[in-house]
Amino acid sequence: MDHGNYDLAYTAPLTDQGSTDDRLGALWDRFNNDHPADYHRPSLSVSDIVALKQNGAVSCHYVDSFGFQEIPAFLKPENYLKSAEMSMEDDYDMIDGIIDNGKNPTVAELEQQAKAGQPISLLKLAEASRREDDEKKKSVVERLKNQPVSREHKKAAPDRGAEMER
DSSP, X not given: XXXXXXXXXXXXXXXXXXXXXXXXXXXXXXXXXXXOTTOOSOOOOTTOEEEEEETTEXXXXXXXXXEEEEOTTTTSOOOHHHHHHHHHOXXXXXXXXXXXXXXXXXXXXXXXXXXXXXXXXXXXHHHHHHHHHHHHSOOHHHHHHTSOXXXXXXXXXXXXXXXXXX
């Protein structure tokens, strides 16, 4: 769940005592049966998020049809380096904190590594093979453009007027 898809609807001091489940139950009752005077939104319903600050720690809870499910990572910020790396990385399976780990190896390079006794990834070999095959294939438009033009004249069908002259 992306916290960017949610808007802050209401904040107020938490006056209910008890466990987290007791407090969430009291909030459910309050926002479905006895709205606060300054609350101008629909009732608390499925897919809403309730954030509780208790003892200095904030916990977030998703409202589902059976109650509340805690979602610990809801407010954690996204790693800003990940998005920077994704915009620059040429190999998306290498999102690892190192930007641009190098070009993709060719089949010849991987075969050379294997002949030298170094281990290679069969997945990398398959990807390199597929990449090189795709580069060899010409597009249909390119093939049509490169097709030789035939200079041979074809016989045209006789004109209707020519049939009448006979």
